[in-house]
Amino acid sequence: MLRLFRPIQHHSNLDRPVPMRSPITGWLLLAPTLVILLVFGLGPFIYVLVVGFTNWNSFAADPTAHFAGVQNFRRLVFDDAFLHSLWLTFGFTFFAVLSEIVLGYLLAQLLMRDIPFKGFFRTIHTLPLMVAPIAVGATWRLLTVPGLGPLPYYLDRWFGFDLRIGSFADQAFAATVIMDVWHWTPLVTLTLLAAISSLPKEPFEQAQIDGASRLQVFWYITLPLLKPAILATVFIRVMDALRTVDEVWMLTGGGPAAATRYVGLHIWRVVFPKTDYGYGAAMSLLTLYVTILLCWLMYVALVARRELPRSE
Amino acid sequence: MMRRFPYKPGGGWLTFVFWIVASLITLFPIYWMFVVSAKSRVELFGAPNFIIRSFFVENYTATLTNPTFQRYMVNSIIISTANALLVTTLALFATYALSRYRLVGKENIFFWTITNRMAPPAVFLLPLFLLFTQTFTIGSFSLYDTRIGLVLLYCVFNLPFAIWTLRGIIDAIPKELDEAAMVDGCNTWQVLTGVILPLARPGLAVTAILTWVFAWNEYLFAATLTSVNARTITTGLAEFVTVTGTNWGQMAATASLTLVPALVFLGLVQRHIVAGLTFGAVKE
Numbered sequence: 001m002l003r004l005f006r007p008i009q010h011h012s013n014l015d016r017p018v019p020m021r022s023p024i025t026g027w028l029l030l031a032p033t034l035v036i037l038l039v040f041g042l043g044p045f046i047y048v049l050v051v052g053f054t055n056w057n058s059f060a061a062d063p064t065a066h067f068a069g070v071q072n073f074r075r076l077v078f079d080d081a082f083l084h085s086l087w088l089t090f091g092f093t094f095f096a097v098l099s100e101i102v103l104g105y106l107l108a109q110l111l112m113r114d115i116p117f118k119g120f121f122r123t124i125h126t127l128p129l130m131v132a133p134i135a136v137g138a139t140w141r142l143l144t145v146p147g148l149g150p151l152p153y154y155l156d157r158w159f160g161f162d163l164r165i166g167s168f169a170d171q172a173f174a175a176t177v178i179m180d181v182w183h184w185t186p187l188v189t190l191t192l193l194a195a196i197s198s199l200p201k202e203p204f205e206q207a208q209i210d211g212a213s214r215l216q217v218f219w220y221i222t223l224p225l226l227k228p229a230i231l232a233t234v235f236i237r238v239m240d241a242l243r244t245v246d247e248v249w250m251l252t253g254g255g256p257a258a259a260t261r262y263v264g265l266h267i268w269r270v271v272f273p274k275t276d277y278g279y280g281a282a283m284s285l286l287t288l289y290v291t292i293l294l295c296w297l298m299y300v301a302l303v304a305r306r307e308l309p310r311s312e
Numbered sequence: 313m314m315r316r317f318p319y320k321p322g323g324g325w326l327t328f329v330f331w332i333v334a335s336l337i338t339l340f341p342i343y344w345m346f347v348v349s350a351k352s353r354v355e356l357f358g359a360p361n362f363i364i365r366s367f368f369v370e371n372y373t374a375t376l377t378n379p380t381f382q383r384y385m386v387n388s389i390i391i392s393t394a395n396a397l398l399v400t401t402l403a404l405f406a407t408y409a410l411s412r413y414r415l416v417g418k419e420n421i422f423f424w425t426i427t428n429r430m431a432p433p434a435v436f437l438l439p440l441f442l443l444f445t446q447t448f449t450i451g452s453f454s455l456y457d458t459r460i461g462l463v464l465l466y467c468v469f470n471l472p473f474a475i476w477t478l479r480g481i482i483d484a485i486p487k488e489l490d491e492a493a494m495v496d497g498c499n500t501w502q503v504l505t506g507v508i509l510p511l512a513r514p515g516l517a518v519t520a521i522l523t524w525v526f527a528w529n530e531y532l533f534a535a536t537l538t539s540v541n542a543r544t545i546t547t548g549l550a551e552f553v554t555v556t557g558t559n560w561g562q563m564a565a566t567a568s569l570t571l572v573p574a575l576v577f578l579g580l581v582q583r584h585i586v587a588g589l590t591f592g593a594v595k596e
Contacts, residue, residue, distance in 0.1 A: 025500050026413025030421070033406040033471055041428040041468045044439035047447075051439065107334065115328045124335045126582040127342070129589060130574035132529035134546045138567040139341040141553075142348050148560055150344065150360035182341065190586040236590050243432035246531045250550060264434030268536070271438060284435040291432055 051281035057274075065278065072282030082283060084258065085266035086290065092173070092262055093241040096180040100237060101230065103181065104188025111193055125186045133183070137250020140179045144251070165252060169259035172252045176260050179247055184240070188233050195229030231302055235295060242291050263287050342571070349564035356560060371565035381566070383541075384548040388528055391459050391544060395466045396524035400516055402467070403474035404482075408508060410475070411482045412490070422479070425472040433469075437536050440465065444537050457538045465533055470523045477522075477584070481515035482508065518584045521577050528573055545570050 052072060056065035076082060111122065128136070143149045144165050152163040165172040203221045212220070223230075245264035248254065254261035254269060261269065267287065271280030348356065352368045355361070375381050410418050444456040455461035489511070490503045498506065509516070531546040538547065549570055552563040 021413055021494075023413055023415055026409040026415050029405040029409035029413075029500070030415070033402050033425075033475070034421070036402070036464060036467045037425060037428055037471060040440075040465050044436045044443060045431075047439040047443060048435065051442070110327050110330060113324070113327050115324075115331060117331075121331045121335055123579065123582055124338055126585060127574070127578060128338060129585050130525060130578055130581075131342070132531065132546055132570050132574070134529075134531040134549050135567045135570045136341075138549060138552075138563060139345045142345050142560060142564055142567075143341055145560070148348070148356055148360075150362075153360050182338070186338075187586065187589055191590060194586065232590070239430055239432075243434060245434055246546075250553060253553060264432060264532075267434045268437060268532075272441075272536075277438065277442060280438045284438055287432060288435045 048281045048284050051277055052285045053282075054278045056277040056281075057279075068278060072279050073286065075279065076282055076286055081258065081270070082263075082266060085261050085263045086287075088173070088258075088260065089242060089262040089264075090294075092177060092180070092244070092260075093238055095177045096184070096241050097234060097237045099177070099181045100185045100188045101234060104185050104233075105192055105230075107185065107189040108192035108196055111189065112196055122190075125189060127186075128183050129186050131183070133244075133246035134250050136179065136183050137247040140175065140182075140247070140251050144175060165256075167256055169256055172256055172260045176244075176248050176251060179251060180241065180244065183247065184237060188237065191233045192226065192229060195226055199225055234302075235298070238298065239291065239295065242294070345564045345567055345571075348560055349568045351561055353559070353561060368561065371561040372569075374562050375566050375569065381545075381548055384543050384545045385569070387459060387542055388545040391462050391466070391542075392524045392527040394459070394463045395470060395527040396520045398463060399467055399470045399474050399523045400520040403471055403478050403519065404504070404508070404512070404516065406471075406475055407478040407482045408504060410479065412487065422475070425475050429469045429472045433532050437532065440533070441536055455537075457540060457542050459542045461537060462534060462542060462544070465537065466527045466530060470526055473526070474519045474523055477519050478512070478515060481512050485511050518581055521581050522585065525573055525577060525581075528570075 051065070053067060053069065054065040055068040055071065107125070111118065115121075131139075143151050144163065146152045146164055146166070155161040155163045163171060165175045199222075203225070204217065207217050207221055243264055244262060245268065248260055248262055249265055252260045254265045258266075264287075267280065267283055271277075271283065274280075344362075347362060347364055349371050350364045350367045352370070355368070409415065410422055415421075441456075444461055445454055448455045448461075455464075485508060490507045493503050493507050528544075529546065530544075531550065534542075534544045535547045535550060538544070545566070549563070549566050552558055552566065
């Protein structure tokens with residue numbers, strides 16, 4: 001079922017001669033796709049790689065690009081605003097993904113039970129996945145705006161809690177995490193549901209016969225069997241959470257001050273008005289590098305220590 | 313259906329109640345948006361009221377009759393449709409080539425396509441902005457602020473998705489069918505349109521719909537790479553934020569309008585959206 005990061009081996013009959021199938025036709029069929037992906041996918045990557053090592057700034061006294069070595073990167077390492085936004089992004093990713101995995105697992109288990117209207121609940125649960133991120137931000141803004149949204153009103157009335165995400169940094173941060181949990185937990189639920197439904201029956205029956213407690217079954221059987229699925233979901237969610245921009249931009253605009261200015265927002269808001277292209281490119285490169293590094297570290301910590309678990 | 317997971321048999325009313333609560337939590341933000349969109353400015357003051365007594369249509373008509381928003385919506389429809397058609401067609405060609413032809417390194421190409429979908433978009437904003445405004449130009453024409461620019465750009469994240477979704481579907485069509493057609497003298501185009509297309513139609517439809525929705529939902533590139541002519545509805549929605557003294561009712565109405573395709577297509581594609589969002593890693 002799981003085939004992430006692993007090309008599929010196809011059992012094609014290579015020995016049999018295929019009539020009239022010249023590779024040239026194949027490449028011609030593939031060509032438009034490759035051209036588009038090379039020009040609009042790989043092209044920008046190479047471009048940002050080159051620009052990152054220049055001092056190009058179209059509003060500077062000298063608006064042409066010159067090779068600047070690692071000067072941009074040296075500046076970046078001491079850029080507190082950028083480092084702060086990276087740190088915030090990590091925090092956001094950690095809390096959001098952790099909550100989504102725990103909540104998604106519980107919901108998936110509860111969807112395994114026989115209850116009426118299961119398909120209906122499932123369809124409703126899928127809805128947030130289809131909503132545009134920018135509209136998700138809009139709905140949560142409507143919920144949390146003081147004087148309009150029901151959340152500040154009832155929190156104040158019932159608990160005396162002053163909810164103003166436009167003023168308090170902690171509340172704004174928590175609001176973005178909760179919004180992300182609302183938006184993406186369904187993905188975790190449905191992913192883990194698919195994994196749980198394909199679990200083998202025997203280990204659980206055996207454990208029941210042996211009189212294992214629920215906790216033991218969970219820890220020694222369910223979790224190890226689900227590990228590949230959980231890991232794949234964590235990777236996908238971490239990559240997505242690290243690049244969150246739209247929802248947060250709509251909900252808080254990165255504020256108050258820079259409390260929710262995650263790295264995507266930071267690049268967008270800081271670089272474009274200043275047209276400091278060289279520096280912005282370096283910032284983009286470092287972000288990409290940090291994303292890859294983080295995924296690699298997680299991979300080493302969680303997977304590579306033991307043999308890569310197989311799901312099939 | 314056979315219960316394959318034996319360790320918690322039975323449902324119980326507690327689980328049922330839990331799911332009702334969970335569904336209410338899921339629906340509540342969307343419902344509240346709808347409530348706000350149905351009320352005038354005056355009605356929105358004071359304690360939150362969750363019941364829609366009279367529908368304030370002006371919020372919707374204000375958006376729908378505004379020429380700027382009409383243009384945004386038309387742009388969104390044109391871009392999403394063009395992108396869905398282009399992506400589905402190209403992905404069909406590409407998957408057919410990957411599935412049926414002996415090409416050097418085709419599994420590496422197949423895997424490489426998906427890496428285009430994994431990179432953070434914010435990283436590519438700056439290079440794309442520079443490429444669109446300064447490099448991809450012919451005379452005075454540049455890709456910046458054009459619909460065709462966005463259509464081509466959206467291929468970068470939609471093509472890999474479509475290829476990974478269609479791969480399994482094309483592989484499942486027996487080779488013998490198109491080989492028989494070839495022996496009968498059909499050329500590649502005739503095989504594709506006469507044999508593969510009819511058999512892959514349901515899969516192609518789902519791919520096209522999800523591609524359409526992804527393109528419709530995209531915001532970041534549309535906001536950065538357009539200024540006036542090619543703006544889409546998501547950028548229009550975001551523009552409400554920067555205006556001081558936001559008209560919440562109209563913003564909610566616009567947000568509701570962006571939600572319509574999602575609601576229309578939800579039932580059709582809900583079984584496939586997980587595979588789509590996990591790069592085809594998880595099949596249900």
